[in-house]
Amino acid sequence: MRVALSAVLLSLMSLTACAGTDHAAAPSAEKSLILATTTSTQDSGLLDELLPDFTADTGWRVKPLAVGSGQAIELGRRGEADVLLVHSPEAELEFVAEGTAGGRRLVMHNDFVLVGPPDDPAGIRGVPVAEAMRRIATAESGFVSRGDESGTHARETQLWEEITPSGRWYRSTGQGMGATLRVASETSAHTLTDRATYLSQRANLMLEVLNEGDKALLNVYHVIEMTKRAGDRVQPDGAKAFADWIVGPRAQRMIGEFGTEEPLFVPDAGKDESTLGN
CATH class of the missing domain: 3.40.190.10 (Periplasmic binding protein-like II)
Incomplete structure (x- = not known):
């Protein structure tokens, strides 16, 4: 009986250890970021395509807030979003000039x-x-x-x-x-x-x-990283992780292939923006 009980306890301890290992490998609650973006990226289905792969690659979970670009920029201004994916270039440039945002990079266009x-x-x-x-x-x-x-x-x-x-x-x-x-x-x-x-x-x-x-x-999208200058809740590490990933080779390939009848977006990372649409 004692031998059998010892075996059961050892088995339970082993399972607990394994569960702890699995939990540690999964994205933690601390690695969660807020993406303020446009309804077009959600309504087109692009977010559903990209975000699971971003989480798998980086461990960062994403809570997307799909609103208009103006509202997304306002969320960034108030420090209520970590990173923005928007398509209102004039408003974006004005916002970045205010000094609370970090880098702004070209992502794609349609x-x-x-x-x-x-x-x-x-x-x-x-x-x-x-x-x-x-x-x-x-x-x-x-x-x-x-x-x-x-x-x-x-x-x-x-x-x-x-x-x-x-x-x-x-x-x-x-x-x-x-x-x-x-x-x-x-x-x-x-x-x-x-x-x-x-x-x-x-x-x-x-x-x-x-x-x-x-x-x-022409409809051009940029990613904008937020900084602590917008508020203490902002997670610059998460913002940079997302911005680096979405202009990286894997995400750009996925963007270019997205769409069943025809590609819905053109990947543009690293391009000269003045040449778009020519």
Whole structure:
């Protein structure tokens, strides 16, 4: 009996030791970072593709907060995010100049497209994007804006140029790209969208790409590391780990291969940004 009991105790001690080893090998609670990013990286499915591999490679777990680029930058400003993945270049440069952020690096690009009803009620196919926006406003053809200070909303505002859209034909959702596309589809209206989110949801939308290819529609993403200057809760080590990984060879290859029908993003780490879209 004593021999048998000793054997059981030894077995339990062995299992406990093994469990402790497994726990030590897993990412710890301390190695957890907050990524503030855009709804387009979430709605396209890119985050689901990248984040498990980042955790496997580095041991850092990621809590993504998918919001508009403006909101993501504000989270960084308040020290409530460790690293940002955003696509609002002018706002990013202003933010970095404030001095609380660290490095800002080029990650990837795709493009924005104007989508709308297949019958093209405003006649915007094949014209420069500025003319397309003017025709939509002149015809008062329905347009749905995100209206959420996102990178997409910022680009839409730039594209209107001298036009101030208003009236029943123009509405804001205050929501992400996926939700805004659904509203545009349901109301037979136009909207500006990143191509990746549109392609990932196209099967469920009554919308077609009506205007594309203009250099003003280039959509560029950067990763921005936060520093302790933004707040004591910021984890610069985690921010650097993510930034280094997403511009590294494995992540860049995954970005370039992401998409079933066609690649949804173009990996750009190490490129001269001024050459993009040429």
